[in-house]
Amino acid sequence: MSATAYSPIQKTLHWVLFILVLALYGLTYGNSLFQRDDPNRALAQWLHISFGLLLAGLVIWRVVMRLSRGAPNLPPSMTGMEKVLAKAAHLALYALLFTIPVLGIVLTWFRGDSVSFFGLLSVPAPFSPDRDIARSIKAIHGLCANGLLILVGIHALAALWHHFVRKDDILKRMLPN
Incomplete structure (x- = not known):
């Protein structure tokens, strides 16, 4: 890998x-737009779970790639604190991207449902349903998802700030060639 991209x-x-x-x-x-008995609501939920599992697999692949190939060097113009914040933000992004699907899987099982990956693979709940626990996990799942969106927004703003204000190559490292 290049030291700059x-x-x-x-x-x-x-x-x-x-x-x-x-x-x-x-x-x-989109799921919340449908009534409880609307088949489209079940479809949206099924797609959410399937794409969430896809996300989990891709996050694992991304972490493996990051560990095996590393990351480009940060610009020397960045202060020590900026480098610490950048590394902490990336660690938090990876942690949330991993934690949210795991919470989603556990939530699905506590609802008493199987976890299905686009109908190709289905894993039944390994324990009895518990709606109270499911509600708690759903709240944490949602909080983490909202936290991820906030962190992604900050991440994007930081990349744009580096590109337009600092005029360094931070953003260019992740753009297609």
Whole structure:
């Protein structure tokens, strides 16, 4: 990998994850537009779970890529505090991107449902349903998802600030060639 840019696979995974996060958030709010007995609501939920599992798999792949290929060097113009904040933000992004799907899986099981990946693989709940626990997990799942969106927004603003104000190559490292 270049010392100034991520690999093409890392770039692709970054942008696919971004699109998936937006799609999952959209499915969550789209789901609330349907009545409880509307089949479209069940479809939206099924898609949300399936795409959430896809997200989890891609996050694992992205982490493996990051560990094996590393990241480009940060510009020398960044202060020590900026570098610490950048690393902390990336760690928080990875943690949330991993934690949210895990919470979603556990939530689905506590609702008493199987976790299905686009109908190709289905894993039944390994324990009895518990609606009270499910409600608690749903709240945490939602809080983490909202936190992820806020962090993604800050991440994007920081990249734009580096590009337009600092005029360094931070944003260019993740853009397609």
